[in-house]
Amino acid sequence: MVKRRQFIGGLAALGGSYLLSACGGGGSDGSGTSNGSAVTNAIAHASTASASGTAIPPASLIIDSSGATWTLSGGSVYRNGAKAGATSGVTLMLYINNNVYHQGNGQFYSWNGSGWVWCNDPRLGGTSADGTTLPAASYIIDKTGAIWTLVNGVIYCNGKTVGNTGGVSLVLWYGGKIWHIGNGQWYVNVDPRNFTAQWLLCTDPRLAAAPQSGMFYGVNGHFDYTYTPTQLVSLIKGMGCTSYRVGCTADQNQINAVVKIAQAFQQAGLTLLVLINGGVTDANGNVYTDDVVAYKANMAIAQKVASALMPYGVTIYECGNEMTRQNATVNNFSYAGSLAMDFNNQNWPVMRNSIRGMIDGVKSVQPNAKCAVNFCVADVGAADALWEGMQPDGTGGHQTLRWDITTWHNYDAYGDIFNIGSDGNGPGFDLPTYCKARYGVPFMITEWNTGPDQSEAFRANYITTQLGEFYAARKTHNIQSVMYYVLDSGDNTYGIMINGSPISQPYTAFQSFVAANPDR
Structure with a gap:
């Protein structure tokens, strides 16, 4: 298969009254x-x-x-x-x-x-301004240099029809993506370089959405910290955080530790997000033999975790950690994940049913609990395939997956989440806007940080910059929480403190921003 980074050049054709050709x-x-x-x-x-x-x-x-x-x-x-x-x-x-x-x-x-x-004809100009529409404008130029036109209700890219469109009344360039409304329904284009690509159902991406306030500032931690639950509460409150993410398997020792944290958090009025650490492999590290086995195993894990934590106020569970970024699930770790074909087709049913098992396990114990599904880099290709019941090879008709919260990991190396590269270094798009319009549920960034080799000064500046970007978008992009990784890594690589002592510059940057920008 030709990889999508090997771009096809020379796309030239006539659409409307303009000569169209991508660079x-x-x-x-x-x-x-x-x-x-x-x-x-x-x-x-x-x-x-x-x-x-x-x-x-x-x-x-x-x-x-x-x-x-x-x-x-x-x-x-x-x-x-x-x-x-x-x-x-x-x-x-x-x-x-x-x-x-x-x-x-x-x-x-x-x-x-x-x-x-x-x-392109240089007189047409460069990339169109965000929010450009057809009609109003005569054409849209996207970040790849491709030119989009609307003729008699049909959409053309470089003079070729894109998928099956008709009755289109508006084409929109917004957040690095092409959207349209046809016969009263909004759609977004998956891949402008593929003229048979799907148009997926969505809502108007320009509509602002604001989640419930109260848990915007968060931090990650681990069940096996030497801190007592009371000390954790004090440290988290000292940072100005109101939410905390911790992982848990079906191991009883882990469950006991997380239960104690949940008890302390419930009394302190803090939100605990519990990551259920299920997966696609069995106890021996082998991929489950089939999707049914995967479903039952992960359902049992989720039921055990939720049953233990339900009495202590836990209502949000993240079902799996970076499931799309396992050796068994992604074809190449350098792939951005913006297309379904980036993922392993053979093991996809196992992954889909592992996640489904965790969601069903939680809901069987706590029907009103919120279940989140986690993605990385630019993995909208994976999210779309799960949401639509698709395989990475493009075949459909499989069981669709629904979640209550979309969660994402965004490290410095991945790029700006509001302009994430759709092809590694390729043209970027606004990922939270895409998720807001596609899935219609709150969005959380449950891990974010810079690289482990950066200086304290760099990390402090990164914290201030990122929090500023997240905070500015929280009411428009449906961002419910952003959880820094991590409270304590035992060294200067990721943690914001060591053994309860703040790492000066990053800690001060975090605490100062939170104090100056309240979550309301």
Whole structure:
């Protein structure tokens, strides 16, 4: 299978009244032959560059910012009297913002210093402003350079229809994604590079959503800390946090430890989010033999954990930890996860039913409890496949999965969650906006931090910056909680304190921000 990072270049077609083509590779080495003395005499170097917007024709030549002179003769482009790459059938040259372009055989190209590369008509502009709509605008240019048009209720990208659309009344560019409303229903595009890609049901992404306040500031911890539950309460309150995330398996020692924490938190009025550490492997580390076995095993774990914690005020359970980022579930850890094909098709039923087992196990004990499902990086491909009952190979008809809260992990290396790379280093999109419109449930960032090798000063600045971004978006993006990882890692790698003593700069940055920005 060709991986999605190997982009297909040269997508050129006609849609509406505009020439459409996404940027790609191509060109020549810039060598060529002379155009004769008439041209040579006309292109002596000059010191004054042509005005941006100069075109041949009607102009006879273009002088670029380096003083090189460009001419057009016999359908070929010349630079300082020598052919600039292999060009033919050229009918137009443009000089815009210090760049040289030509249009040959219906396609635009730009000069990169040694050859020509495909591009859009530069007069169309760059990426459209967020919130651009069709109609109102004549076209939308996305972050890949692809051009979207709307003709007679049908959506086109680079002149080709995208999926099956009809009766479309509005196309929207918002948060790095293409959305549309057709016959009264909103949809979002999965992958603009795949012209047969799905349009998935959603709501208008521009609508603000605000979750219940009271647990926005949170922190992670572990069941086996040497802190007593009373000390934990004191430390968490000292940071200004009101929520705490801790993991638990069906091991009775772990359950006993988490029960004691839950008792102390209930008395202190703090929220405890319990991560149920189920998974896709058995006690020997082998992937479950089938999805039924996986379902029953994980259901039993969740029932045991929920039964023990229900009496002590625990109402939120995260069903699995980074399930989509296991050796058995992701095809390559470098993949961003924005497409379902990034994940292991063979083991997908086991993973889906492991999560379903945990959700059903909790609900069988606590019907009103909230169950969250956790994702990483840009794993909307996994979330969508679970939500729609799809396999990574694109086949459907499987049992759909529903959760009450969408949870995400966002470390510095993953990128800005509000502009997360859809293809590793590729064009970014606003992930919380996508989740808000797609799943319609509150959003939590249950782990966030920078890398373990960063200095205290870097970490402090990162905390202030990230909290500022999260806080500003909490009322529009349905963000219920952001939980720093971690309270105490035993060293300076991730923790905000060691043995109860604050790590000065990160701790002060966190505490100061919370004090200045109340959760209300």
